Amino acid sequence: MGEKIRIAIAGYGNVGRGVKAAIEASSDMVLCGIVSRNPERVKKELGASDIMVMDINDIAGWTRELSPDLAILCGGSSTDLPVQGPKLAAHLSTVDSFDNHGEIPNYFNAMDKAAHDSGNVAVISTGWDPGIFSLERVLASSFIPGVKPYGFYGLSESGGLSMGHSDAIRRIPGVKDARQYTHAEPDAIAKVRSGGNPVLTAGEMHWRECFIVLEDSADAGAVEETVKNMPNYFAPYRTVVNFITQDELNIRFSGFPHGGCVIASGTTAEGGSAQIEYQCNWGSNPAATASVLVAHARATMRLKKDGKSGAFTILDIPPAYFSNLSREELLKKFM
Amino acid sequence: MGEKIRIAIAGYGNVGRGVKAAIEASSDMVLCGIVSRNPERVKKELGASDIMVMDINDIAGWTRELSPDLAILCGGSSTDLPVQGPKLAAHLSTVDSFDNHGEIPNYFNAMDKAAHDSGNVAVISTGWDPGIFSLERVLASSFIPGVKPYGFYGLSESGGLSMGHSDAIRRIPGVKDARQYTHAEPDAIAKVRSGGNPVLTAGEMHWRECFIVLEDSADAGAVEETVKNMPNYFAPYRTVVNFITQDELNIRFSGFPHGGCVIASGTTAEGGSAQIEYQCNWGSNPAATASVLVAHARATMRLKKDGKSGAFTILDIPPAYFSNLSREELLKKFM
Secondary structure (H helix, E strand, C coil): CCCCEEEEEECCCHHHHHHHHHHHCCCCEEEEEEEECCHHHHHHHHCCCCCCEEECCCHHHHHHHHCCCEEEECCCCCCHHHHHHHHHHCCCEEEECCCCHHHHHHHHHHHHHHHHHHCCEEECCCCECCEHHHHHHHHHHHHCCCCCCEEEECCCCCCEECHHHHHHHHCCCCEEEEEEEEEECHHHHHHHHCCCCCCCCHHHHEEEEEEEEECCCCCHHHHHHHHHCCCCCCCCCEEEEEECCHHHHHHHCCCECEEEEEEEEEECCCCCEEEEEEEEEECEHHHHHHHHHHHHHHHHHHHHHCCCCEEECHHHCCHHHHCCCCHHHHHHHCC | CCCCEEEEEECCCHHHHHHHHHHHCCCCEEEEEEEECCHHHHHHHHCCCCCCEEECCCHHHHHHHHCCCEEEECCCCCCHHHHHHHHHHCCCEEEECCCCHHHHHHHHHHHHHHHHHHCCEEECCCCECCEHHHHHHHHHHHHCCCCCCEEEECCCCCCEECHHHHHHHHCCCCEEEEEEEEEECHHHHHHHHCCCCCCCCHHHHEEEEEEEEECCCCCHHHHHHHHHCCCCCCCCCEEEEEECCHHHHHHHCCCECEEEEEEEEEECCCCCEEEEEEEEEECEHHHHHHHHHHHHHHHHHHHHHCCCCEEECHHHCCHHHHCCCCHHHHHHHCC
């Protein structure tokens, strides 16, 4: 394999922690350091570790000290990445999981310019969705003519934890803590499987289950009404609200499980049925995103070696670039 | 989209017929002709059609007359492609579904040399397996550390039609006609889903169902014994033999249904569960292969435009190359 890929983690939350574990489990990579807006917090969390932790804003300093081949950006998509992304891509190659779907074209353009001007590779918007699911949507619609791929989330019995929706509930006055689980509607999945690209509203495809811890003084009825009527977040969906204690929430709902599927059902050109389904289920959503990000670090180095620069998505990357196996091994083992 | 891609079909059996239908359903391609060892048979089958049909062995003649951008090779993998493939790749770009898994590395090398020397692109061994499933095996093993991807075939209630095994039965003395359906063993699927990369024998993963029409004079018991004891084909499997009439076989078993799945179940680096499943089901196996081949014709032209030459598999192709949508459309619609 030659030299190990030197990776810096930029931003150290749940995804950053997952990336650290994933790098440490990969024989072809090494973690050269972590950069953060708050290095002291990260140092404290890491304890006796000898991992270098530096200030993310001192870009010249940490790129010199850590000499990373690339940085995996683990900041949030709403406010961190739109600013950090282009700034960092002007200095080194990057991989990120920017997941604000509607803003991806703009973010692509900003990252493409920054990375192109500096001769770096910026792989954006990867993880499982956007990321693997984006790839599966393109494959399904390329291999089954005229088909429409559908996405469903929260397939397991307990559903999938939605961080954004949990946050939205926590901002309601009287709410002390909350978790929101998204569930796919089995009837909608059956309809999509049966073909014909049915028209389905958001509320027909998923329902939402909330577990809420109230402040002592709060009015449960008022909180429930506020949740159920929240535009975009809950109003379009069948929503079930459960009030529980903080202890119960801590015990039963401490993890970040999630999962989903892409389904495409149509016909081949001569009329035969054609159905493709891709499904994944993750015990930890941020760890899954981290695992995919780290495989893209490998691909980033291959793209650089090809002399490429600019922004890339999973749609632009030869799949062999994700593997640390040689072409000969891939042909023998996986074809 | 610019100029349409001009495609010649080389070999006109079930897959070739599917490729013809798939090209005719694609707005960015045109069928410029069919070449065959037996042009008269093909002309007769096509009837009043104005499609040019020429002798596959007159390569100089048909490449001049039809001026194809590439040929989709629809011959068989056992004897046709190993000879035809390198011969044709020395004259034009090609796409094929060579599916003799163990021989793929050798075939890759032969095609790589022929295509490289002539400045052409040869996309080999694509379809759904090898092809999409190869890609999914590489993705799963790249995104879940240390996981082993498993393949199961014949997931629907009726199972999947195996052409090779049907042929093997038809060669037994006393057998007039036969169909063999492969079924996945649900217990083995459950075992794989539960993780731990279990060791499973071929016979634990699948069972085989045979529908046989006997010659009038045949000994049913002897035929059944011969089938069940056939090494590699049936001996390692639980095999059920049903004797039926030719009419029943013609009515109930005229199609080519098939399907399967790739399952990988393990953990992310920090220990969270991680499960990926890709499944496809096809009313017609050759039509499915054809649909995938035609999407690869698009990718072949993009690789040529990039200045590439030599052999490629689905593992070497950026997925966006399969789609006829622009980068902007893909980012907006599928990311």
